[in-house]
Amino acid sequence: MSYVGPDFDPPQPRRPRRGPLTVALAALVPGALIGWFVYEAVGSPGGGSSAHASSASTGSSVSPTSTASNDDKPPGPSPLKGKVVVIDPGHNVTNFQHTAEINRKVDIGTNWKECDTTGTSTNAGYSEAQFTMDVSHRLKAILEKQGVTVKLTHDTGSPSWGPCVDQRARIGNDAHADAALSIHADGAPAGDRGFHVILPASVHAGGADTRAIVGPSAVLGRGIASNYRRVTGEPFSNYVGDGTGLDTRKDLGGLNLSTVPKVFIECGNMRDGKDAALLTNGAWRQKAAQGISEGIVSFLES
Structure with a gap:
């Protein structure tokens, strides 16, 4: 058998070099994941949940803690108008x-x-x-x-x-x-x-x-x-x-x-x-x- 001393490592297989795109993706993916988790935890910029954010994007003013009220509607014409x-x-x-x-x-x-x-x-x-x-x-x-x-x-x-x-x-x-x-x-x-x-x-x-x-x-x-x-x-x-x-x-x-x-x-x-x-x-x-x-x-x- 050949002797392998402490100052000598056998030769290792050569790894292929990473290209620039691979490096960039490796850096971006963790950041994106962290941002998504933070967004889900904190909510949308308006302070509501993701469901609220969806409502806001469609122009709805209804929040999870409120419902629409008929009191906000303008009164209709009097039934005696024209008499x-x-x-x-x-x-x-x-x-x-x-x-x-x-x-x-x-x-x-x-x-x-x-x-x-x-x-x-x-x-x-x-x-x-x-x-x-x-x-x-x-x-x-x-x-x-x-x-x-x-x-x-x-x-x-x-x-x-x-x-x-x-x-x-x-x-x-x-x-x-x-x-x-x-x-x-x-x-x-x-x-x-x-x-x-x-x-x-x-x-x-x-x-x-x-x-x-x-x-x-x-x-x-x-x-x-x-x-x-x-x-x-x-x-x-x-x-x-x-x-x-x-x-x-x-x-x-x-x-x-x-x-x-x-x-x-x-x-x-x-x-x-x-x-x-x-x-x-x-x-x-x-x-x-x-x-x-x-x-x-x-x-x-x-």
Whole structure:
């Protein structure tokens, strides 16, 4: 055997030399692996998980700890948008200064009647015209908040008197109103209490023809009577309507000449002490407007 001493190693097989590309890959792979592990541990640059990063890349704002809410959606259009209501505040505070004008007769189909009247008042001097204008403004504000278009037949200071009953009806007709209401308060003897709603009778005479509106006006009137009583607590009239709170008439120009569903409401008796105490109270008048509005809205939604 040949001797192999400590200072002598046998010759080893020669290894092939590494090329430049091999060296580069060997350096990059460990770095890439380290970076991937760090990314998975820490998360995306936005601080979320890889799932969050995927959502962010698609533009989604939903995170793992939150869900979409309907509260963020803008409110839809009011179901009453486009509906038109005409409110007719009974009488005018300055009618008493224009007696010649308001006493002029106008044709209401069944007969001729005064253009308008002064209305009544409480014993303390609070006029029906003041009451009707106040309730009309309150009612208008409530309905407009629900998307309804509201028109008044007249407003404070304009016109200076009237308008005549035939013109009041025409305003509702020209507006193609979905509903029209004339607001009043009664002047019956003391002891007569409560409210009533006046419905149009079936009239077909002269320039009056209510046949098409009798049915829908009755629906409107019943809805107003029911809601007004519930909200205000005011009882049905004890002197008109036989306890039903409804009365049908054919001698009112504002109803006879209307071509749209229309009713009158006598909100209470100004000459009765108990009713007068309510009619002169602002908080109660707000209830009156609320009750009327709920009746109108129920009709518009039907």
